Amino acid sequence: MTERSVRIQRALARAGISSRRRADELVAAGRVRVNGVVAVIGQKVDPVMDRIAVDGAEIARPSAGAAAWVLLNKPPGVLTSARDERDRDRKTVFDILPQDLKSPGLTYVGRLDYMTEGALLLTTDGAAAHRLTHPSSGVARTYVVRVRGDGDGGAALLRRGVDLEDGHVRPESVTAHSVGSRSWDIELTLREGRTHEVRRVCEAVGLEVEGLKRTRFGPISLGDLAPGAARRLTRREVEAISGPTAGEAR
Numbered sequence: 001m002t003e004r005s006v007r008i009q010r011a012l013a014r015a016g017i018s019s020r021r022r023a024d025e026l027v028a029a030g031r032v033r034v035n036g037v038v039a040v041i042g043q044k045v046d047p048v049m050d051r052i053a054v055d056g057a058e059i060a061r062p063s064a065g066a067a068a069w070v071l072l073n074k075p076p077g078v079l080t081s082a083r084d085e086r087d088r089d090r091k092t093v094f095d096i097l098p099q100d101l102k103s104p105g106l107t108y109v110g111r112l113d114y115m116t117e118g119a120l121l122l123t124t125d126g127a128a129a130h131r132l133t134h135p136s137s138g139v140a141r142t143y144v145v146r147v148r149g150d151g152d153g154g155a156a157l158l159r160r161g162v163d164l165e166d167g168h169v170r171p172e173s174v175t176a177h178s179v180g181s182r183s184w185d186i187e188l189t190l191r192e193g194r195t196h197e198v199r200r201v202c203e204a205v206g207l208e209v210e211g212l213k214r215t216r217f218g219p220i221s222l223g224d225l226a227p228g229a230a231r232r233l234t235r236r237e238v239e240a241i242s243g244p245t246a247g248e249a250r
Helices: 008-014 020-028 126-133 151-160 197-204 235-242
Strands: 032-034 052-054 069-074 117-123 141-148 162-164 167-169 173-180 183-190 208-217 230-232
Touching (some): 126 235, 141 197, 183 197
Parallel strands (some): 117 208
Antiparallel strands (some): 032 052, 069 117
8 A cells, every 4th residue: 555545435536436425336336446356345545556447447547746736716506526416417616627727636625515605625635635624634714604694793602602513613713794784794714624514603693694605725715716717726825735734824
């Protein structure tokens, strides 16, 4: 095994073949081979060196060279997935990504919900993607939430912390700006990365969420990147996001 080694289902997901859940089904059905041998669930593979085939078709192998890093401003109504597992023909982030930014083995760094928009990182560095999304990483994520209700009061409660069914959540920072009659933009930074965390904490303090946008992931800011647009990270950004201090907000 090498430092690039991952479980077979993760390798298939990173290659855009399927979700990890669907990959388990493909492996269990005997439809996946590694170097000519039928794969087993949980098997470790090196996506760069091993020949991985699904139904006899070999998947593209990522380059062993420098990793690709891309920032996408994900629009609402787009899946953070390799494909629509519900067969509704919904667009995915890979469908809208410009062709010149696509690379074999490109995978997303964490997910954004279907209707959530904003900063989404994609990379061919699977180890970095796993590290950045692991709960222990504590990577700061900043969001702007459009809500209805008592924005000032809700923000005050958020600053004290909120008890959810899976634990206590206290945002690192919270600011509220009125944008009209009982409508507010609340900017908050979190480090836990729990499922639907931003929507849940807002609803827990009596705020109705109308829109959600992630503006920053770790040291990478969305800036003025247009909805649906994408760009490669600069060398300095790659060093910041892949380095040991990637969790620091800037």
